[in-house]
Amino acid sequence: MVLANEAEARTWLAALPSVSRETMATLDQFVERLRIANASQNLVAASTVGETMWVRHIADSAQLLTLFPLRREGRWIDLGSGPGLPGLVIAILLQGWSVRLVESRRLRCDFLRDCVSELGLTNVNVIEGRVEQVAPAGHDVISARAFAPLSKLLANSVHLAGKNTRWLLPKGRNAVNELSSIAPAWQRLFHVEPSVTDAEAGILVGQGIVSD
Numbered sequence: 001m002v003l004a005n006e007a008e009a010r011t012w013l014a015a016l017p018s019v020s021r022e023t024m025a026t027l028d029q030f031v032e033r034l035r036i037a038n039a040s041q042n043l044v045a046a047s048t049v050g051e052t053m054w055v056r057h058i059a060d061s062a063q064l065l066t067l068f069p070l071r072r073e074g075r076w077i078d079l080g081s082g083p084g085l086p087g088l089v090i091a092i093l094l095q096g097w098s099v100r101l102v103e104s105r106r107l108r109c110d111f112l113r114d115c116v117s118e119l120g121l122t123n124v125n126v127i128e129g130r131v132e133q134v135a136p137a138g139h140d141v142i143s144a145r146a147f148a149p150l151s152k153l154l155a156n157s158v159h160l161a162g163k164n165t166r167w168l169l170p171k172g173r174n175a176v177n178e179l180s181s182i183a184p185a186w187q188r189l190f191h192v193e194p195s196v197t198d199a200e201a202g203i204l205v206g207q208g209i210v211s212d
C-alpha cells in the first residue's frame with residue numbers, strides 16, 4: 001500500500017492507534033509552522049511544501065510506529081532531526097515517550113525549540129550539537145532520516161544504543177545498497193521494510209549492536 005495523496009495520508013494517520021483529534025490538530029499546527037519557517041530557512045524541499053507535506057513528511061515519519069511493538073513509554077533519540085523529521089512527529093504521536101532530537105545547526109534547533117514551546121510538548125529534549133558528542137546512553141529507539149551513510153551513522157551513534165535498541169532508518173531508494181555496504185555482522189541485525197510513502201523506498205529496521 002502506498003499513500004497516493006494528502007487526503008489518504010491524513011486518513012491513514014488518523015487511523016493509527018491512539019491518534020486523537022487533538023493529535024491531528026497538533027500535527028496541523030506543526031505543518032503550518034514548517035510551512036512558515038521554510039520561507040526563511042531551507043528546512044524541507046520547497047517542492048514538498050505546497051502539496052505533499054502530509055505524505056512526504058508527516059506520514060513518512062509516523063510510519064515508523066508501525067514497525068515495532070509499541071509500548072506506552074520509552075526513550076527515543078532522533079539523529080540529525082533537521083526540522084523534527086521524524087523526531088518531532090514521533091513526539092507528538094507518542095506523548096508517553098521521552099524524545100531527544102539531536103541537531104547540529106543552531107537555526108534548526110531554534111525552530112525545534114519554538115515548535116516544542118508553541119505546541120506545548122513536554123516530552124522533548126532538543127540537543128544542539130553533534131551526534132558523536134552526545135554522552136553515551138541507552139535508548140529504546142534510534143531513528144535517523146537522511147542523516148548520514150549507514151556505516152558512518154552506525155559508527156557515530158553506536159554509543160547511544162544497546163542490545164535491545166530498535167533502529168528505524170528511512171533510507172529512501174538506496175536502502176538495500178546501503179545495507180549491503182556495511183560489515184556482515186551488522187547486516188545480520190537489519191532487514192528492509194517497504195515505505196508507505198514511496199513504492200521504491202525502504203526503511204532499515206534493526207535490533208541491537210555488534211559487540212566486539
Ligand SMILES: C[S@@+](CC[C@H](N)C(=O)[O-])C[C@H]1O[C@@H](n2cnc3c(N)ncnc32)[C@H](O)[C@@H]1O
Nearest residue numbers: 080081082085102103104105129130131145146
Ligand atoms: C539532510 S538533513 C535531514 C533532516 C531531517 N532528518 C529530515 O529528514 O528532513 C540532515 C540534518 O542532520 C544535521 N546533521 C548533520 N550532521 C550532524 C551531526 N554530526 N550531528 C547532528 N546533526 C547533524 C544537519 O544539520 C541536518 O539538519
